[in-house]
Amino acid sequence: xxxxxxxxxxxxxxxxxxxxxxxxxxxxxxxxxxxxxxxxxxxxxxxxxxxxxxxxxxxxxxxxxxxxxxxxxxxxxxxxxxxxxxxxxxxxxxxxxxxxxxxxxxxxxxxxxxxxxxxxxxxxxxxxxxxxxxxxxxxxxxxxxxxxxxxxxxxxxxxxxxxxxxxxxxxxxxxxxxxxxxxxxxxxxxxxxxxxxxxxxxxxxxxxxxxxxxxxxxxxxxxxxxxxxxxxxxxxxxxxxxxxxxxxxxxxxxxxxxxxxxxxxxxxxxxxxxxxxxxxxxxxxxxxxxxxxxxxxxxxxxxxxxxxxxxxxxxxxxxxxxxxxxxxxxxxxxxxxxxxxxxxxxxxxxxxxxxxxxxxxxxxxxxxxxxxxxxxxxxx
Amino acid sequence: xxxxxxxxxxxxxxxxxxxxxxxxxxxxxxxxxxxxxxxxxxxxxxxxxxxxxxxxxxxxxxxxxxxxxxxxxxxxxxxxxxxxxxxxxxxxxxxxxxxxxxxxxxxxxxxxxxxxxxxxxxxxxxxxxxxxxxxxxxxxxxxxxxxxxxxxxxxxxxxxxxxxxxxxxxxxxxxxxxxxxxxxxxxxxxxxxxxxxxxxxxxxxxxxxxxxxxxxxxxxxxxxxxxxxxxxxxxxxxxxxxxxxxxxxxxxxxxxxxxxxxxxxxxxxxxxxxxxxxxxxxxxxxxxxxxxxxxxxxxxxxxxxxxxxxxxxxxxxxxxxxxxxxxxxxxxxxxxxxxxxxxxxxxxxxxxxxxxxxxxxxxxxxxxxxxxxxxxxxxxxxxxxx
Numbered sequence: 001x002x003x004x005x006x007x008x009x010x011x012x013x014x015x016x017x018x019x020x021x022x023x024x025x026x027x028x029x030x031x032x033x034x035x036x037x038x039x040x041x042x043x044x045x046x047x048x049x050x051x052x053x054x055x056x057x058x059x060x061x062x063x064x065x066x067x068x069x070x071x072x073x074x075x076x077x078x079x080x081x082x083x084x085x086x087x088x089x090x091x092x093x094x095x096x097x098x099x100x101x102x103x104x105x106x107x108x109x110x111x112x113x114x115x116x117x118x119x120x121x122x123x124x125x126x127x128x129x130x131x132x133x134x135x136x137x138x139x140x141x142x143x144x145x146x147x148x149x150x151x152x153x154x155x156x157x158x159x160x161x162x163x164x165x166x167x168x169x170x171x172x173x174x175x176x177x178x179x180x181x182x183x184x185x186x187x188x189x190x191x192x193x194x195x196x197x198x199x200x201x202x203x204x205x206x207x208x209x210x211x212x213x214x215x216x217x218x219x220x221x222x223x224x225x226x227x228x229x230x231x232x233x234x235x236x237x238x239x240x241x242x243x244x245x246x247x248x249x250x251x252x253x254x255x256x257x258x259x260x261x262x263x264x265x266x267x268x269x270x271x272x273x274x275x276x277x278x279x280x281x282x283x284x285x286x287x288x289x290x291x292x293x294x295x296x297x298x299x300x301x302x303x304x305x306x307x308x309x310x311x312x313x314x315x316x317x318x319x320x321x322x323x324x325x326x327x328x329x330x331x332x333x334x335x336x337x338x339x340x341x342x343x344x345x346x347x348x349x350x351x352x353x354x355x356x357x358x359x360x361x362x363x364x365x366x367x368x369x370x371x372x373x374x375x376x377x378x379x380x
Numbered sequence: 381x382x383x384x385x386x387x388x389x390x391x392x393x394x395x396x397x398x399x400x401x402x403x404x405x406x407x408x409x410x411x412x413x414x415x416x417x418x419x420x421x422x423x424x425x426x427x428x429x430x431x432x433x434x435x436x437x438x439x440x441x442x443x444x445x446x447x448x449x450x451x452x453x454x455x456x457x458x459x460x461x462x463x464x465x466x467x468x469x470x471x472x473x474x475x476x477x478x479x480x481x482x483x484x485x486x487x488x489x490x491x492x493x494x495x496x497x498x499x500x501x502x503x504x505x506x507x508x509x510x511x512x513x514x515x516x517x518x519x520x521x522x523x524x525x526x527x528x529x530x531x532x533x534x535x536x537x538x539x540x541x542x543x544x545x546x547x548x549x550x551x552x553x554x555x556x557x558x559x560x561x562x563x564x565x566x567x568x569x570x571x572x573x574x575x576x577x578x579x580x581x582x583x584x585x586x587x588x589x590x591x592x593x594x595x596x597x598x599x600x601x602x603x604x605x606x607x608x609x610x611x612x613x614x615x616x617x618x619x620x621x622x623x624x625x626x627x628x629x630x631x632x633x634x635x636x637x638x639x640x641x642x643x644x645x646x647x648x649x650x651x652x653x654x655x656x657x658x659x660x661x662x663x664x665x666x667x668x669x670x671x672x673x674x675x676x677x678x679x680x681x682x683x684x685x686x687x688x689x690x691x692x693x694x695x696x697x698x699x700x701x702x703x704x705x706x707x708x709x710x711x712x713x714x715x716x717x718x719x720x721x722x723x724x725x726x727x728x729x730x731x732x733x734x735x736x737x738x739x740x741x742x743x744x745x746x747x748x749x750x751x752x753x754x755x756x757x758x759x760x761x762x763x764x765x766x
Contacts, residue, residue, distance in 0.1 A: 023430075023489035023500040029455035033490055034435045034497040039448030080406040082436075085527035092526065115527075270406045302405050302494045309410050309529045310544055360756075 043074065054090060061101060064090045068107050075114075079242040079271045084114055102128045106138055113145050116313050116342055121145055136165040143174050150344035152182050152375060169199040173210045180217055181346055183376035189217040208238040212247055219251045220346070227251055242271050249277035250347075258284035269295075272302050276317050279325055296325050315339035319351045329359035340368065404496040409437050409528040411520055412493070413472075415505075417536040417556055425476065425507040425514075425556070429483075431468060432491055432498040433520070441524055442467050454490070457499065461488050468501055473517040478509030515553045518545035538695065564695055565702040572706020575685050576714075581647050581749065582678055583714060584742050588654035589616050589671055590718055591735050594726040602726040609726075612667075613719055617711065619668040623675025624682060625704050631683030632691060632700055643680040645754040650674035651746035658739035682707060 026033060037044050050067045057063060068087040075083035088111055094100035100108065109124035125142040128135055143158035159174035172195040179188030196210045215230035231248040238244055245268060252261045261281035268274040279295035282288040303318050316339045323332035333355040340352050349368050356365035412432040417425060435452060439445055442463055446456050465485035474481040486502040507514070514534075521528040530545035536556055543552050576582055593612040596603040603609045630636040654670065657663050663670040686703050725731040 023491040025489055026454040029453065029458065031454045032451045033454055033457060034439075034452040036436055036439050036445050036450050036452055038450035039445065041450075078406070081408045081527070082406070082525065085409060085525035086440075088526045089524050092523070095526070267403075270403045272405060272407075275405075298405075298494070302407065305405075305407060305410070305494045308531050308542075309408065311408070 047071070047074070051090075059093055061094075061104065064093070065103050065107060072107070072110060077240070081114075084111055087111060099127065102131045102135070106135065106141070109138075109141060113141070118145055118149055118342070122149075133161075134165055136162055136170070139165065140170065140174060143178070147178055147181070148343045148345055150371065150375070152178050167199065167202060167206075169195055169202040169206050169210060173206070173213060176210075176217075177213060180213065180220075181375060185217055185220065189214060189221075192217075204237050208234050208241060208244065211237070212241075212244050215251070216247055216346075219254070224251075224255060242268070242274060246273050246277060249274070249281070253277065253280055253284070256284060258282070262288075269298075272299070272314055273317050275299060275302075276321055276325075280320075283325065299325070312338070312342070315342070316348055316351055319355060323351070323355050323358060329355055333359045333361060333364055337364065344371065405494045407495045409434060409521060409525050411437075411528070411530050412498075412533075413518075413530055414533045415474075415514075415535070417514065417534065424509065425481070427474065427481065427505040427507065427514075429503045429505060431472075431501045431503065432493065433464070433468060433501065434493070434495065435497050435499055436495075437521055437525070437528070438464055438467070438499065441521060452497075457488075457490075461499075464488065464499060465501060468520065469503075471519040471521075473515075474505050474507065475515045475517070476507045476509060476513065478507075481505040481507035512556050513553050514556050515551065516543075516545070517551045519550060522547045522550065561695060561698065565698055568689075568699045568702030569706040569709070571685070571689060572682075572703040572708075573710035573713075574706070575682065576707050576710035579681070581651055581746070582681070584746065585647070585651045585654050585674065585678065586617075586620065586711065586714065587718065588651065588658060588739060588742055589620070589667055590715070591658050591722070591739065592667070593719075594722045594731075595735065603723070606723055609723055610719065613715060615668040616671045617715055619672040620675040620678070621708055621711070623672040624679035624707070627676045627679025628682045628686070628704060628707075629679075629700060631680050632686045632703075633696075638680050640684055641753060641756065643677060643684070645750055646677045647681050648746050648749035648753055650677060652743050652750060655739040655743035655746060659736050659743075 039045070039048075047067070047070060050063065050070065054060065054063050054067055068090040071083045071087035071090065075081060075087065087107070088095060091100075091104055091107060091111075094104040095108065099105075105124045106128050109121040109128065112118075112124065113121035122142065122145055125138050125145070128138045129142070132138065139158050139161045143155045143162075146152075146155035146158060155178045156175065159171060159178065162171040162174055172192050176188035176192040179185065192210060192214055196207065196214070199207070199210075202210075211230050211234035215227045215234060218224075218227035218230060228251075231244070231251060234241075234244050235248065245265065249261045249265060252258075252264075258281040262278055262285065265274050265278040265281070269278060275295060276299060279292060279299060282292040282295060299321055303314070303321065306312075306314060315335050319332045319335035319339060321332075322328045322335060326332075332351070336348075336352040336355045340348055349372065352368045353365050356362065356368075411434070414430045416428045418427065435444060435457065438460075439452065442460070444456055444460050444464075445452050446459070465488070469483055469485060472483070474483065483503050483505045486504060488502070489500040491498050491500045516532065518530045518532075520530060526547050528546070532543045532545060534541055534543070534554055541554065543554065545552065590613055592600070593616065594603050594609045595601065596608050596612060627636070631638075653662065654674070657667075657670070682703075686700070689703075691699050722731070725734075
């Protein structure tokens with residue numbers, strides 16, 4: 001009660017500091033007010049062409065799923081959720097149907113899981129797989145959602161289905177992703193490394209995923225040099241992958257290499273998760289208090305904006321923000337607890353335990369500790 | 381050597397000092413709609429509206445960037461003001477029982493939100509007939525981005541409320557009836573009563589100060605008359621009330637504020653002192669003065685509860701008064717139970733034990749609170765044992 005009062009006061013003060021100034025009329029007509037995607041950009045051109053074709057024939061399922069897939073890709077590449085909304089718009093004729101055609105349903109599941117509607121996503125995936133048991137993408141998406149939710153035996157079963165349907169690297173990365181959290185980390189890492197060496201002609205995004213996972217596994221074992229090398233290899237393949245940048249930044253922060261984080265994320269501040277890492281880096285660097293205050297105020301405004309629209313997608317990041325940048329362990333613990341109810345990846349466990357430790361509330365950490373003990377048992 | 385050092389320092393500075401301010405966020409699309417409903421006239425409701433819509437979304441919907449260079453200038457936006465107003469107007473309907481409100485778009489300005497620049501579309505709406513509910517049908521961008529949300533803030537008669545619109549909740553009806561002032565007042569009174577009853581620290585402080593009130597005879601012997609004890613209680617309670625009302629008001633109006641850890645620790649310390657006073661007299665005949673001095677601190681404690689509850693704009697004074705009244709009622713109930721009981725027992729061995737032994741226990745418990753609160757520790761297990 002007292003803590004939340006204090007938090008409220010700080011939030012109000014920060015909001016007052018970052019609240020947009022009053023609406024204004026620009027002084028000059030030539031003043032640039034906003035930067036938009038250029039019309040000449042080939043990706044944008046292609047999307048516009050597809051969109052106008054779809055406008056003429058909105059019930060064309062091939063066109064609709066193609067456009068939706070392109071927008072989902074763009075949303076991932078740019079880490080920009082607005083494109084997910086455009087993808088959903090392309091699927092509008094089928095979106096509210098209880099049982100849309102499988103190709104639409106798979107995309108619907110992808111969009112649902114990106115807004116953390118995991119249960120709805122899983123039920124769509126079940127339906128797709130009932131109709132198309134050989135749909136590799138559906139098994140892979142299902143395994144990913146199951147891992148995030150902490151259903152490790154379900155995830156392992158889904159990965160196993162991939163072995164006949166997809167290449168070896170996909171299957172092994174899928175399995176290693178589960179093994180990493182169920183007490184088989186070292187064996188999974190060795191197997192994945194071997195498989196990656198044998199899969200030099202696998203698609204780049206697959207290799208990036210495998211390398212990122214390998215780097216995180218090495219980092220968790222304390223093999224800093226190996227982790228560093230793998231992160232760099234992955235970055236060479238996908239320099240703008242926001243998940244990879246975030247994972248590498250976390251590794252560097254743990255290594256107290258704040259300056260490297262700040263320069264790496266210089267141009268990545270549109271993405272909340274990466275702005276958070278830059279702020280954490282600035283906090284480790286002497287003499288950067290002013291820049292830090294700017295980032296903290298900006299993050300507060302962004303979390304406030306998400307709160308207004310009822311989004312809970314960034315609770316993990318927000319918990320880190322409260323714990324390490326606002327130093328409010330109680331608020332952080334509450335966010336981490338709510339986040340844990342939705343997703344159970346290592347990063348979710350870590351922030352929960354750290355918040356509980358800082359709040360000196362050992363009882364609060366119980367669910368995570370019990371969970372981890374069970375997961376380790378399940379893995380052996 | 382020196383030059384190289386300077387060069388390196390300069391290089392480090394361009395890398396570090398020049399860190400750009402954070403760019404605009406990537407976030408899902410929202411618009412911010414605020415409506416201020418005027419008082420009902422004889423035959424119409426007047427509404428002032430402001431609608432902040434992202435330029436990026438408008439460009440996607442109707443095209444603003446005329447030369448397609450990705451740099452949207454004020455001239456390009458201005459040229460499309462008519463189209464923007466028409467597009468927006470077609471996608472928002474305000475209506476009351478007697479029919480739709482007529483919307484007249486006004487000027488457009490620019491404002492920045494976390495994800496970039498927005499056009500700020502001001503408008504006026506006139507709604508037919510007096511009514512107590514406004515229906516809002518929101519359809520902006522529903523066809524091109526179903527994840528878009530309209531975030532509404534509506535103010536009416538000093539009250540404000542919010543609502544979120546999306547394609548599944550495109551039509552919502554909001555009440556415009558005058559807020560239930562009496563119900564609101566009653567809620568604050570109830571909260572005040574409840575807070576003092578569950579606030580053990582406040583109760584223990586008050587009881588510690590009141591315990592000696594029935595022992596006013598020579599050298600701490602039982603009082604001769606109920607009147608003398610009653611007057612003493614009255615003085616202590618009045619002093620405490622005056623003091624905490626004062627700081628409660630100042631703090632809840634944000635005129636004065638103290639760190640909550642400091643306030644909570646000071647409250648615990650006040651309980652320790654008030655209890656110890658019954659074993660080793662510290663305040664002597666000045667208990668009302670002590671009640672006043674420490675009451676100032678307890679007021680800050682009450683205020684933190686009230687601030688958490690929030691004070692409605694427009695009914696600020698009434699709610700503050702209601703909460704305060706609740707605290708006093710709760711306190712009087714405690715005193716009304718205490719005084720007759722204590723007076724009846726004042727000559728007994730039990731009461732003497734309570735005065736010294738009981739006070740020691742209170743002091744000990746409060747000591748634990750003091751340690752917990754000042755060092756931010758959790759010793760609740762110990763408190764439970766005690």
